[in-house]
Amino acid sequence: MKVVGINASPRKDGNTAILIKAVFVELEKAGIETELIQFAGHSIRGCTGCGACYKSQDRQCVIKDDAFNEYMKKLIDADGIILGSPVYFSDVTAEMKALIDRAGMVSNANGGLLKHKAGAAVMAVRRGGATHAFDTMNHFLHYMQMFLVGASYWNMVYGRGVGEVNNDEEGMRNMQVLGENMAWLLERIGK
Secondary structure, three states: OEEEEEEOOOOOOOHHHHHHHHHHHHHHHOOOEEEEEEOOOOOOOOOOOOOHHHHHOOOOOOOOOOOHHHHHHHHHHOOEEEEEEEOEOOEOOHHHHHHHHHHHHHHHHOOOOOOOOEEEEEEEEOOOOHHHHHHHHHHHHHHOOOEEOOOOOOOEEEOOOOOHHHHOHHHHHHHHHHHHHHHHHHHHHOO
């Protein structure tokens, strides 16, 4: 079993990475392999709506000048996916939105490549807008026919400066519960 975490923050190893790694702790305790993909330093272009993925049906996007196809292969091969984004103006980062649009198109063009995987969304937020960002990522996971993993509350953790999310005890405890629940679900759907 393997879970891939996507850190769509343009900052490497910031609060969003801290949240994903907190979930990974519980997954790794259950013997599940994890991999963190960090978008920092890697540009991901948005979908052009060209429809080429529906013609080629090769599990790839026709845009080849960024890391998307490499990331898409990792998502296809994973049993679980964690989407992570900081909240920018009440939504996900542009990079996360680009991933969502392109992965959705490629998955649908190829018969539902992400179907029946375990999925969760986490977000680091300074103050407001987290619910909308959470909805954006969960709508994608739902549309991809993934099994959404819940926790003890919505998966938003408060903090602005790097590491400040660790001061949100309730939020970090929720990351632990999320990891425990994802491990439980993966064990059941992996049988």
